[in-house]
Amino acid sequence: MKVIFLLLYLCFFISEPSLANEQQGFITIKVDLQSPKSPQAAKIWLPYPVSGEYQVIEDMGIKGNFVNSSVYKEPKSGVLYLFAEWPKEVHEKNLQLGFKVSTKERLNRNLQDIGAPVPVEIQKYLQTDWWIPSDGRVVDIANSIKKDKAGILEKAHAVYDWVVENTSRDPSVRGCGLGIVEVTLSKLSGKCADISSVYVALARNVGVPAREVFGLRLGTKPEQDITADYHCWAEFYLPGTGWVAVDPADVRKKMLVDGLALADVKELREYFFGAVDAYRMVLERGGRGITLQPAQQSKPVNYLMYPYAEINGKELDYFDPESFRYSVQFKQL
Numbered sequence: 469m470k471v472i473f474l475l476l477y478l479c480f481f482i483s484e485p486s487l488a489n490e491q492q493g494f495i496t497i498k499v500d501l502q503s504p505k506s507p508q509a510a511k512i513w514l515p516y517p518v519s520g521e522y523q524v525i526e527d528m529g530i531k532g533n534f535v536n537s538s539v540y541k542e543p544k545s546g547v548l549y550l551f552a553e554w555p556k557e558v559h560e561k562n563l564q565l566g567f568k569v570s571t572k573e574r575l576n577r578n579l580q581d582i583g584a585p586v587p588v589e590i591q592k593y594l595q596t597d598w599w600i601p602s603d604g605r606v607v608d609i610a611n612s613i614k615k616d617k618a619g620i621l622e623k624a625h626a627v628y629d630w631v632v633e634n635t636s637r638d639p640s641v642r643g644c645g646l647g648i649v650e651v652t653l654s655k656l657s658g659k660c661a662d663i664s665s666v667y668v669a670l671a672r673n674v675g676v677p678a679r680e681v682f683g684l685r686l687g688t689k690p691e692q693d694i695t696a697d698y699h700c701w702a703e704f705y706l707p708g709t710g711w712v713a714v715d716p717a718d719v720r721k722k723m724l725v726d727g728l729a730l731a732d733v734k735e736l737r738e739y740f741f742g743a744v745d746a747y748r749m750v751l752e753r754g755g756r757g758i759t760l761q762p763a764q765q766s767k768p769v770n771y772l773m774y775p776y777a778e779i780n781g782k783e784l785d786y787f788d789p790e791s792f793r794y795s796v797q798f799k800q801l
Contacts (some may be wrong), residue, residue, distance in 0.1 A: 489573040491686050491746045493800045497565040499532075500793040501777060501784075507556040508780040513760050514565060515682070515751040515772050516548040523749055524570040532563035545755035547772055551762065556780075568801065571686060573746040574713045581621035584707035586677055593677035593705060599756035599770075600669045605653045610673035620676050624704040624712070627670045628741050631716040635663050637724040643787040644700050646770060647680070647756070660717035661700040661771070667716055668702050677705035679754035681713070682773035686747045687798030695789050695796045698773055701744055703753070715740040 501510045516539055519525050530537065534552040541548050554561040586594065596602035613630050617623045638657040645652075645659035649669045652662040664680050671678035685697035701715040719737050722728065730737070757768040765781035774786035775794050784792045 489575075489746050490571065491688075492568070492570045493686060493798050494566065494568050495684075495686075495749075496797045496799075497775070498795050498797070499561075499563045499775060499777070501554070501561040501779065502559065502793065507559065509554065509556045510561050510777065510779045511551070511553045511762070511764070512563065512775060512777040513764070513769075513772065514550045514552075514563075514775050516550045517567070517569070517749060517751055518548060520750065522572045522574050526568040526570075528565075528567040530563070530565055533558060533561065534563055540761045542755055542758050542760070542772075545753070545758070547752045547755035547758060549752075549760065549772055551760070553762075569686070569749050571746050571749055574744045576709060576712045576742040579621055579706060579709060579712065579742055581619040581706065582708040583619065586620075586705065586707060590677050590705050593679050593754070594672050594675065596669070596672055597757070599647070599649070600665070600672055601649055602673055604650055606649055606666075606669050606673055609653070610670050613670065614674040617674070620704070620706055623674045624671060624676045624678075624706070624714075625741060627667060627674060627676065628714050628716055630670065631663060631667045632719050632737055633730065635666065635716070635720060637663075637717070637720040639724065644698055644773070647700070660721075661773075663717040663720065664700045664702040664715075667714065671702075671704055679703055680756075680771070681750055682752050682755075682771055683748050683750045684773075684796065686749055687800070688747060690800050692798045693795065694798045695794070697796075699748060700771075700773065701748075712742055713740075713744045714742070715744050718744075 499512060517525050534554050537552040539550050552563055613626050614623055617626050634656055636657045641659040645662035647661040647665035649665050652658040652666050668678040668680055681701050681703055683699055685699050687694050703711040703713050706712050719733055719740055722733055722736055751773055756771055758772055759768050764778055766783040769776055776786055777784045786792060
């Protein structure tokens with residue numbers, strides 16, 4: 469049945485279906501920050517992917533005409549990022565980040581709730597804040613979900629069902645969306661960051677540790693531009709198992725594009741509770757409202773998935789890679 473679920477997904481999201489549960493390729497991220505007419509200094513912060521259980525990052529290479537660069541770690545979330553800067557005297561500012569990536573399908577089946585407590589180091593993923601609120605409509609919905617549910621697994625699945633059944637994908641939202649929970653709940657629609665953030669907020673409010681996962685869909689052709697393929701999903705923590713992937717946003721995307729009802733996506737819906745396909749790479753997990761180092765002059769960064777840059781302290785629009793002038797290319801190995 470796993471093959472059927474994955475085939476349904478791949479038939480929609482890629483142009484040349486494949487049943488591979490692994491993917492390997494080379495990613496090249498190019499940035500070209502041309503200053504306006506007057507010379508101005510520039511800074512950029514790029515998510516810095518690392519190896520994990522389901523992905524291996526190798527042969528990292530960085531080049532460009534920047535004068536300074538370093539890799540930093542955000543203490544609260546553990547987000548890693550590359551920082552580089554250019555002085556105002558350099559008009560054409562360029563940077564290239566390249567690396568080999570190998571990814572595997574993330575699959576957890578036969579999940580069981582052993583009733584164990586949440587480990588101390590995981591309890592921070594139960595906490596709420598401005599980005600993951602614990603007031604307003606999110607609390608009312610959470611209370612309605614948990615009233616007849618027991619245990620982390622049952623509650624996590626109930627939240628997933630609520631999000632799949634009550635939200636929808638809004639193609640007019642820019643990029644992956646802003647992930648502002650109350651805004652998404654007021655409209656009951658959004659893109660992947662919006663829907664995933666609703667899942668995380670509801671999960672935490674019913675006592676399920678959860679976090680967003682910010683990443684990038686890998687290409688499926690020998691060579692492919694994947695600049696527009698950033699994607700966000702979610703994970704919840706099940707004691708005795710670990711982190712379990714869920715992606716209600718991709719269920720709603722399939723329904724929108726193909727004009728399907730919930731009854732038509734039963735297998736895909738089952739697949740995305742406990743699994744995500746091999747064609748995605750993790751960039752960072754759970755970081756919201758990030759203060760970077762060296763500190764940005766603009767407001768805290770919502771999430772660090774797209775490249776983030778400032779020219780003379782003014783934030784560039786990372787939802788617009790044409791004016792920002794960055795690209796992400798994939799080449800199969």
